[in-house]
Amino acid sequence: MAFIQIPPTLGNQYTSDRVLRSYLVRALPPDVLRAIEPELAEMGELSGGHFFALDARYRDELPRLVNFDAWGNRIDAIEVTPLWVEAARVAAEKGVVATAYERKHGELSRIHQFALAYLFEGSTHVYNCPLAMTDGAAKTLLVHGNRPLVERALARLTSRDPAQAWTSGQWMTERTGGSDVATSETVARNEGGTWRLYGTKWFTSATTSQMALTLARPEGNPPGGSGLALFYVELRDDSGRLRNIVVNRLKDKLGTRMVPTAELDLLGAPAVPVAGLTGGVKNITPMLNITRTWNSVSACSGMRRGLALSGDYARKRTAFGAPLADKPLHVDTLAGVQAEHAAALHLSFRLVELLGKEESRTLSEEEGLLLRLLTPTVKATTGKQAIAAASELVESFGGAGYIEDTGLPRLVRDAQVLPIWEGTTNVLSLDLLRAVGKVGGLGPIEREVSGRVERAHDGAAAEAGRKALEAVAHARAWIDGAAKKGLPALEAGARRFTLTVGRALELALLVDHAGWAAAKGDARPAAAMRRFARLPVDLVLDHDLADDARVLASE
Numbered sequence: 001m002a003f004i005q006i007p008p009t010l011g012n013q014y015t016s017d018r019v020l021r022s023y024l025v026r027a028l029p030p031d032v033l034r035a036i037e038p039e040l041a042e043m044g045e046l047s048g049g050h051f052f053a054l055d056a057r058y059r060d061e062l063p064r065l066v067n068f069d070a071w072g073n074r075i076d077a078i079e080v081t082p083l084w085v086e087a088a089r090v091a092a093e094k095g096v097v098a099t100a101y102e103r104k105h106g107e108l109s110r111i112h113q114f115a116l117a118y119l120f121e122g123s124t125h126v127y128n129c130p131l132a133m134t135d136g137a138a139k140t141l142l143v144h145g146n147r148p149l150v151e152r153a154l155a156r157l158t159s160r161d162p163a164q165a166w167t168s169g170q171w172m173t174e175r176t177g178g179s180d181v182a183t184s185e186t187v188a189r190n191e192g193g194t195w196r197l198y199g200t201k202w203f204t205s206a207t208t209s210q211m212a213l214t215l216a217r218p219e220g221n222p223p224g225g226s227g228l229a230l231f232y233v234e235l236r237d238d239s240g241r242l243r244n245i246v247v248n249r250l251k252d253k254l255g256t257r258m259v260p261t262a263e264l265d266l267l268g269a270p271a272v273p274v275a276g277l278t279g280g281v282k283n284i285t286p287m288l289n290i291t292r293t294w295n296s297v298s299a300c301s302g303m304r305r306g307l308a309l310s311g312d313y314a315r316k317r318t319a320f321g322a323p324l325a326d327k328p329l330h331v332d333t334l335a336g337v338q339a340e341h342a343a344a345l346h347l348s349f350r351l352v353e354l355l356g357k358e359e360s361r362t363l364s365e366e367e368g369l370l371l372r373l374l375t376p377t378v379k380a381t382t383g384k385q386a387i388a389a390a391s392e393l394v395e396s397f398g399g400a401g402y403i404e405d406t407g408l409p410r411l412v413r414d415a416q417v418l419p420i421w422e423g424t425t426n427v428l429s430l431d432l433l434r435a436v437g438k439v440g441g442l443g444p445i446e447r448e449v450s451g452r453v454e455r456a457h458d459g460a461a462a463e464a465g466r467k468a469l470e471a472v473a474h475a476r477a478w479i480d481g482a483a484k485k486g487l488p489a490l491e492a493g494a495r496r497f498t499l500t501v502g503r504a505l506e507l508a509l510l511v512d513h514a515g516w517a518a519a520k521g522d523a524r525p526a527a528a529m530r531r532f533a534r535l536p537v538d539l540v541l542d543h544d545l546a547d548d549a550r551v552l553a554s555e
């Protein structure tokens with residue numbers, strides 16, 4: 001009996017989230033915050049209540065692929081869990097994608113939308129995956145201005161009516177890999193005026209979608225990413241039958257286990273070019289940049305969910321004569337994760353702010369460059385933070401965190417995908433290197449950091465600000481030096497460079513926010529800033545480690 005413990009419970013996940021609320025009070029004019037707060041509070045209630053209960057009930061259920069009906073007809077139907085059915089309904093009704101396109105609050109609409117997405121993610125077993133791709137598809141169709149496709153799909157992708165709403169897939173990964181997309185083998189043939197796709201898509205996420213954007217090489221095109229074209233595919237005909245697509249199997253994954261991830265053969269699936277017959281890799285990047293933003297915000301959601309559960313448990317669980325919440329080392333350990341969460345949230349929403357401005361055409365040229373640099377940086381940085389946080393938070397439950405039917409191991413499982421899909425840490429680091437080259441240097445990031453720390457409100461903030469500035473200066477000195485040594489030196493240090501830039505930005509944003517909050521009598525952001533300033537920020541190493549890496553690799 002001594003081992004019977006009280007499980008953690010959750011309250012309203014909006015009203016109890018002091019980091020999100022403090023950010024929103026600052027980022028939004030009072031009338032906008034007043035207008036959207038009821039929606040956020042409702043989503044917070046759903047997340048901590050209704051969906052948390054569904055999570056407890058259905059957490060072991062998996063999607064199912066039914067290849068044949070009782071009479072031998074090939075149907076390849078994918079059945080998702082009851083939790084996902086409910087998530088689809090609520091996501092549409094509450095406008096988790098639509099809010100960004102309705103633009104009720106102009107450039108602030110992305111903040112509104114991503115606050116909803118952040119709250120929605122906690123209990124819905126990564127339903128943010130199809131939502132991210134749906135948002136990415138809507139954006140990509142709009143960017144390319146393909147009027148017939150916009151007219152056909154946009155209203156569905158952004159619908160609030162669950163009966164009308166579509167989700168989209170993003171089929172980019174083939175047997176040749178998910179990173180080096182330019183080597184994709186799927187071929188597009190024009191057969192009597194209709195483009196048809198032939199090939200295998202090795203990972204397709206959330207394959208219950210009605211449509212997908214994908215890449216294929218029109219016959220006769222040259223190799224490489226520019227020889228690919230971006231295609232729009234509707235998966236099923238009016239009777240619900242797959243259109244020359246077969247689903248070979250669902251993948252058995254470490255995490256995101258409710259996401260039906262399928263392996264598909266395209267056997268002449270009809271498709272429509274979205275933006276001409278070349279430039280496919282470049283043309284799909286609007287989608288990637290949106291899904292990378294979702295990934296960043298979802299990384300924050302996972303950290304927050306673990307903290308909420310761990311914090312509640314710490315008040316209930318007694319050991320060595322007192323609740324864990326009264327144990328200095330336990331409190332100190334969680335404080336480190338709280339600081340990481342606050343840093344990740346401020347960084348992710350900075351990206352979201354820029355995205356909103358881009359879509360409202362209020363982005364300055366400087367901010368445009370910053371947006372390009374931030375997207376890979378934020379995704380890479382927050383993905384790594386989410387994993388470290390999940391591991392620490394699961395540990396904070398002791399053995400209970402390791403037991404499947406507590407539901408806690410999912411925190412680690414679902415975090416682990418964040419630095420993998422939508423570009424691994426290394427792929428994003430190399431993307432940042434290329435983007436720095438294109439943008440013409442680190443200037444926009446240096447100016448963002450210096451602008452954020454220049455009004456440091458006290459000695460600790462000034463010290464934290466200096467640390468952020470020094471880290472960025474070190475990153476800049478490193479990239480200048482490595483560029484002179486050549487590409488191998490640049491590539492070998494790219495990950496340390498990217499994570500340094502990301503963490504320096506996080507610290508600078510915390511300094512800025514702490515000053516604002518202190519003036520309002522809120523000491524928490526300054527505590528997060530001080531704590532984060534003591535964690536590793538500058539990861540750049542001056543020594544050229546390439547030789548060491550080669551020696552180690554030869555063992």
Ligand code: UCC
Nearest residue numbers: 128129132172179181182205225282285291295298422423
């Ligand atoms: O689909 C997947 C799973 C879906 C699940 C969604 C979940 C969402 C989150 C949910 C949260 C819970 S996974 C698929 C993952 N695959 C990727 O993410 C691809 C990773 N690989 C890359 O990102 C690579 O960097 C590539 C493929 C883009 C590199 O290919 P290339 O062929 O080497 O291409 P380049 O030369 O780097 O780029 C081609 C052009 C260049 O422009 P030009 O031609 O003008 O010089 C680049 O500057 O595209 C431009 N470009 C970009 N522009 C490349 N990347 C970007 C970018 N991100 N933004 C703007």
